[in-house]
Amino acid sequence: MKYWLMKSEPDEFSIDDLAACLPQSEPWQGIRNYQARNFLRDEVKTGDLVLFYHSSCKVPAVVGVAEVTSDAYNDLSAFDSQSAYFDPKSDKQKPRWVAVDIRFNQKLTRIITLAQLKADPKLADMVLVSKGARLSVQPVTEEEFNYIVAL
């Protein structure tokens, strides 16, 4: 089993929005970055756990945990000209982008802010706090995952 951190803008889709989907999972689509896509396609698997992170907001923070409930599948929103995620360059014969499903697992009782993560020497190697970490899907070690959830 692997561990991941996924970013979402709470104005677009927050941890509460994910919780409101229960008992259903929610398609995690719209990833339009190749490095993130490669993680989704090749390494994210059913049963993996995800730190849910709020970005581009007042207090950027890890706010909850989600579980991956599908392996990667073609992201159909890339073919929908009405979708904000429409990508005219993605060929239906050779889809460029993938999505996975995730399901709400828990909210952290206390959110762990980016400032806290940066200040914690135990998390100095986290991808999130490393230079220029704009990846919207990024790997987290088991140690980092358990440590953050326990905080």
Added chain:
DNA sequence: GCCAACGTTGGC
């Protein structure tokens, strides 16, 4: 294949 211009992300 290089690289300049442009676009995006995301913290501050």
Added chain:
DNA sequence: GCCAACGTTGGC
């Protein structure tokens, strides 16, 4: 809203 740090595009 600013801007640093990327990523992508497209001419050559």
